[in-house]
Amino acid sequence: MEQDIRLGDIVVLKKGHPCGENKWQIVRFGADCKIKCLGCGRIVLIDRPTLKKKIKKVIERQNEESAG
Numbered sequence: 001m002e003q004d005i006r007l008g009d010i011v012v013l014k015k016g017h018p019c020g021e022n023k024w025q026i027v028r029f030g031a032d033c034k035i036k037c038l039g040c041g042r043i044v045l046i047d048r049p050t051l052k053k054k055i056k057k058v059i060e061r062q063n064e065e066s067a068g
């Protein structure tokens with residue numbers, strides 16, 4: 001199942017963070033992705049294929065507003 005992930009999305013990972021939270025926000029999305037823990041604010045750098053494997057579900061989508 002291919003998931004469409006965008007910058008600013010809130011995702012749930014299969015494994016939780018040591019702080020107890022498992023919700024993360026996508027801060028940077030490219031070949032390497034930065035995700036921010038919504039519990040403690042820690043930022044983690046992870047490559048895209050690994051991130052896509054670890055995502056359980058996308059809870060909140062970032063709204064894309066197109067001009068025009």
